Amino acid sequence: MCLRCRSAQLLCGKPVCPILLKYRAFERTLPMVGGTELEGSSPPGLFVGRFGYPKVALGPLLSPEHGSTELLDTPEEWVGRSVQEVVGFRTGLVRGTTRVRVTDAEQPIPLLAELQLLGIAGESVESEATFRRPPRGHLSLSDSAPPFGPSAPIERMHLDIRRVDPHLDRLASDTDANARIAVGELYARGVRVSRIQRAFSVGVLGRHGRRRLVPTRWSITAVDDLLSKRNLERVRDLPELSEILLYSLTALDNRWLIVLLPGAYRYESIESWYPNTLWNPSSGQVVMIGDHEGYRGRTTYASIGGCYYAARLATSEALLSLGRQAGVLVLREVHPGEILPLGVWNVREHVRAAMRAPPQRLSGLPELLERIRTTFAIPLERWKATSALLHDARTQRRLDEWVAPGAPAELLS
Numbered sequence: 501m502c503l504r505c506r507s508a509q510l511l512c513g514k515p516v517c518p519i520l521l522k523y524r525a526f527e528r529t530l531p532m533v534g535g536t537e538l539e540g541s542s543p544p545g546l547f548v549g550r551f552g553y554p555k556v557a558l559g560p561l562l563s564p565e566h567g568s569t570e571l572l573d574t575p576e577e578w579v580g581r582s583v584q585e586v587v588g589f590r591t592g593l594v595r596g597t598t599r600v601r602v603t604d605a606e607q608p609i610p611l612l613a614e615l616q617l618l619g620i621a622g623e624s625v626e627s628e629a630t631f632r633r634p635p636r637g638h639l640s641l642s643d644s645a646p647p648f649g650p651s652a653p654i655e656r657m658h659l660d661i662r663r664v665d666p667h668l669d670r671l672a673s674d675t676d677a678n679a680r681i682a683v684g685e686l687y688a689r690g691v692r693v694s695r696i697q698r699a700f701s702v703g704v705l706g707r708h709g710r711r712r713l714v715p716t717r718w719s720i721t722a723v724d725d726l727l728s729k730r731n732l733e734r735v736r737d738l739p740e741l742s743e744i745l746l747y748s749l750t751a752l753d754n755r756w757l758i759v760l761l762p763g764a765y766r767y768e769s770i771e772s773w774y775p776n777t778l779w780n781p782s783s784g785q786v787v788m789i790g791d792h793e794g795y796r797g798r799t800t801y802a803s804i805g806g807c808y809y810a811a812r813l814a815t816s817e818a819l820l821s822l823g824r825q826a827g828v829l830v831l832r833e834v835h836p837g838e839i840l841p842l843g844v845w846n847v848r849e850h851v852r853a854a855m856r857a858p859p860q861r862l863s864g865l866p867e868l869l870e871r872i873r874t875t876f877a878i879p880l881e882r883w884k885a886t887s888a889l890l891h892d893a894r895t896q897r898r899l900d901e902w903v904a905p906g907a908p909a910e911l912l913s
Contacts, residue, residue, distance in 0.1 A: 536631045536652075538594060540564040542659070544621040545573035547595055548701045550715035554603070558702075558713060559596035559654055560618055560627065568624045575694055575845030579853045583752055586842055594635050596654030602713040605703025611654075617661050619702035620668035626660040667691050668699050675708035682706065683723055684730050693813070694845070697723045720844050721806040724813045731816035732797065735765055738819070741826035744862040746871060747818075749854035752846065753837025756854050757875055758815065759868060761827030761893055767815070768792035768889045769808045769830040772878050786878055792888045807832075810848035818855035829889045833876045865893055 545561035563569040571577055572589045600612055608616060618625060635650035667689045671682040682705040686696045701719035703711045714722065745760040770790030773780035780787045791802040802808035811830045819825060830851060862868050869890075873880040884890050 535634050536655075538562055538564060538627075538629045538631070538635075539566075540594075540627060541566050541569045542618060542621075542625045542627050543569045543571075543573035543593070544618050544623075544625045544698075545593060546615055546618055546698065546702060548713055548716045548719070549597075550717055552599070553715065555599055555601050556713060556715060557597040558600055558612070558615060559598055559651075560615060560629070560657065560659075561593040561595055561649075562627050562629055563593055565592075566626065570624055573694070574692070575843065575849055576692055578845065579751070579849050583837070583840065583842070587840055591649040593649045594629075595649055595651035596629055596631065596657065597651060598654050600713065602703070605711045605713050606709065611657060614657060614659055616672075616702050616704050617664070618659055619699050619704055620664045620672055621661050622663045622665035622668075625662075628658045629654055630656040665691065665695065668695065668704075672699065672704040675706075677705075677707070678710070679706035680726055683726050687727050687730070693723060693727065693848070696727075717806070721809050724806065724809040724844070724848065728809060728813040728816045729797065731813070731820055732765065735816055735819045735825045736795070738823055738825045740764060741822075741824040744864065744868055745826075745859035746862055746868065747854045747857065747859050748875065749850055749857075751850050751853070752842070753835040754846070754850065755833040755835070755876060756850060757829075757831040757872060758818075758851060758854055759827075759829040759831070760819075760822075760824075760859070761829065761889065763827055764795050765819075765825040765827070766792070766794050766889060767812055767828045767830075768887060769802075769804065769811050769832075770883070770886055771804055771807065771832045771834065772876075772882075773834045774836055774877075786882075788878070788882060788886050790886055790888075806844040807847040810844045811851045814848050814851035814855065817852065827889055827893075829887065831872065831876070831883065831887075833878060835877075 540563045542560050542562050547559060547561060549557035551557070561573060563572060572593055578586055578589070598611060600609070604612055605616070631652035632655050633652050635652040667686055668691065671677065671686055674682065677685070679700065683696055683700060686699075687693070697716075697719050699705055700723055701714045701716050703713040705711070741760055741762050743762060747756075747758040747760075749756040768790060769792075770788060772786055772788040774786055775784050789804050791798075791804055791808050812828075815828045815830065819828070832847070860871075862871070869880060869884075872883055876883065884894070
């Protein structure tokens with residue numbers, strides 16, 4: 501198809517050719533690298549791979565530009581940006597790599613120790629790096645490959661770290677606090693989730709003897725999971741919501757509806773992927789997948805992966821802000837405009853953005869179903885057939901529905 505199309509006809513159904521998008525991004529970055537030497541600024545950022553675990557590829561993310569580059573690795577600031585801009589942020593960072601064992605986090609070699617310090621830096625870091633060969637970009641035709649920038653094995657590196665984040669520094673020095681407590685304290689002190697994930701990944705959090713490097717992909721989901729569980733411990737003590745609230749957002753060719761339902765806490769996240777989208781490239785049919793949990797949470801890993809936990813963190817924050825517990829239903833419809841994998845941040849930050857706006861108060865379930873029908877291109881019947889929370893809302897009756905307004909409170913106890 502690509503040979504027949506050559507970006508002229510967009511036969512894949514995407515609004516922009518992903519191959520040309522990545523090629524142009526590399527075309528901008530590679531000339532700035534200049535052989536095996538690179539001087540520039542790290543956002544700060546780093547990446548820990550997962551292949552070959554427990555011996556993994558680890559290295560800094562370096563920009564060939566000088567000055568403040570924090571935006572390039574701060575997904576909290578990417579809401580409202582275009583796909584082209586986000587891909588430009590990712591491919592504008594050169595990735596150095598060196599292989600280390602995950603247990604080396606406890607007694608790091610000098611290069612790893614410097615990377616751990618980068619993991620708690622509080623601002624962009626001026627850097628100098630020497631690579632074993634000139635960095636080059638791999639132009640993958642697979643939709644499963646993320647839009648990484650050029651990469652190369654790193655030989656030597658010097659980082660001019662002038663300021664570390666004091667909260668990250670304090671918890672990195674606390675070898676008595678386990679990782680769950682450390683992550684929770686950092687979050688409570690207002691440290692951005694992406695910064696906590698970075699420190700968690702580079703192995704500077706947790707008790708002495710238990711610290712490990714954690715692949716970036718795993719660390720993102722682990723932190724989202726830990727923080728959402730922390731929030732939900734408080735959410736379960738809140739009064740129950742008594743009305744249906746609806747939040748909506750359209751961004752990066754994703755349509756979102758987030759519904760808060762009356763009653764005790766429960767949670768469900770459903771994604772629907774159109775043909776010619778990232779994870780449904782060739783089936784010819786819309787694919788829907790979802791997971792849910794009850795009041796006490798879940799004990800198994802969600803089949804839809806990190807997106808489940810990212811949305812759960814965002815919605816748990818909204819429930820705490822609202823001061824209510826409720827049933828939470830996250831519905832996401834992905835259209836072909838999502839041309840490349842952008843990361844779990846896409847879910848967390850866009851659900852956060854949707855729930856920062858004032859909600860719509862709905863009169864009841866019929867109005868909610870009508871909103872789902874008119875918002876999404878997928879027929880309402882498919883959403884109803886997939887969603888456990890919608891099924892319960894349509895078939896279960898609440899006790900307070902049987903009690904007349906103004907009845908004594910003892911009847912509800």
